[in-house]
Amino acid sequence: MKLNKVRWGIIGCGDVTEVKSGPAFQKVQNSELVAVMRRTGHLAEDYAKRHNVPKWYDNADDLIHDPDVDVVYIATPPGSHMEYTLKAAKARKPVYVEKPMARNFTECEHMIEACQHAGVPLYVAYYRRAQPRFLKVKELLDNQVIGDIRSVSTTHFQPVSEDILTSDRHLPWRLQPEISGGGLFFDLASHTLDILDFLLGPIKSVQGYASNQAGLYHAEDTVTGTYLFESGVHGIGQWCFSSFEQADTNKIVGSKGTITFPTFEHHPVVLTTAEGKEEWHFDPLEHVHQPLIETIVAELTGNDVRCPSTGPSGARTNWVMDEMVKNYYQ
Incomplete structure (x- = not known):
């Protein structure tokens, strides 16, 4: 997949997207934030107006299927990461998902399989890898x-x-x-x-x-x-x-x-x-996600750069955490 410009859509434009990630999509070269979604519509509208984003939604499916959205950034709590990743993959759109990647390693495996089947990249927001x-x-x-x-x-x-x-x-x-x-x-x-x-x-x-x-x-x-x-x-x-x-x-x-x-x-x-x-x-970095987002945009626009945080690497961290707490939850 090669894009001339990466047009992003955010599912879950909450606190993490205000400074840490959201503005970076507008500041990175060949990158643009074109749509945001939040279940409470007036909050999505407010975010869009404050951040100069042209479109807002209160339904994730509408954002995923927006033809102007090339890549979906899932910034919701982990409980919905797998659901939205599978939907984005089915729509043949790359995914950038917040950390932890999912609630457990099994959900991570489903996410990786869906993106591999669809032939789209899956990135995880472990942004320290690029800082x-x-x-x-x-x-x-x-x-x-x-x-x-x-x-x-x-x-x-x-x-x-x-x-x-x-x-x-x-x-x-x-x-x-x-x-x-x-x-x-x-x-x-x-x-x-x-x-x-x-x-x-x-x-x-x-x-x-x-x-x-x-x-x-x-x-x-x-x-x-x-x-x-x-x-x-x-x-x-x-x-x-x-x-x-x-x-x-x-x-x-x-x-x-x-x-x-x-x-x-x-x-x-x-x-x-x-x-x-x-x-x-x-x-301190103004937008902590920005260096990692730069690698994603570079990869998707065909530059000789690879994002260092992928589905398989993110899943490994979930597996380690599962192993460390399994005595408590089992």
Whole structure:
């Protein structure tokens, strides 16, 4: 598939599309946002007017079948990702779907199969794969600056947010497993597990344990896991979303040094070797999706560029998460 210009349609023009992704479709060369959809029509209309989008809908099927829409961006919660992906694939339109890719690995497999059958690309919004901070880490690893890679560890802690403490059973969708697939682990740890896949290759074996320690909602709030990458690298991760302190650290250990970097915070990438420490600082991006969207547009317009976040790579992250929480949900 080769397009002269990529014309996008968004299903689910909610908060994530206001700054993180939506404006980027208009700013990338050879890209244009032509239609948006939200079930509440007046909110879709409001978004379209504020962002200078010519068309708006309150029905996803109408957007998918709009002849002016070349590619469908699915920005709804995970519970509807598979449904809309299958519909877009049936209409022979490429898909860019929010993360996590779906509620579970089985849904991911159906999405991949549908897009392969239709002959259309499937991209997943793990946008960190194209951001300068993580490309720097990959560059250091590829250049073997820390020698042979031995292991990676992740620590992600955060206190319970005030909106959860004060909620009267009206929990955010991210804490409703029937919609999100799990708790905040699925929403946030998916970013880390995906970027580790990007940096170190696929994980082939996983053991994990999940539980709910604070008892504030049904979904898991604490997850620990160990994993083995196909490359032989060992990994260990700790996630707690009801802790006292805030922590966001990934540490890759090699035979000649270490690389430390956050997933979410704007702390520097730190290289430590026998020669000492070196740091790289990166400014926050205005539209965090934009570098990844640039790769999608380049691929679809026939340039020699490939988007680094695809259906198969996104599905691998869902599989790892499924394995880590299966004791809790089974």
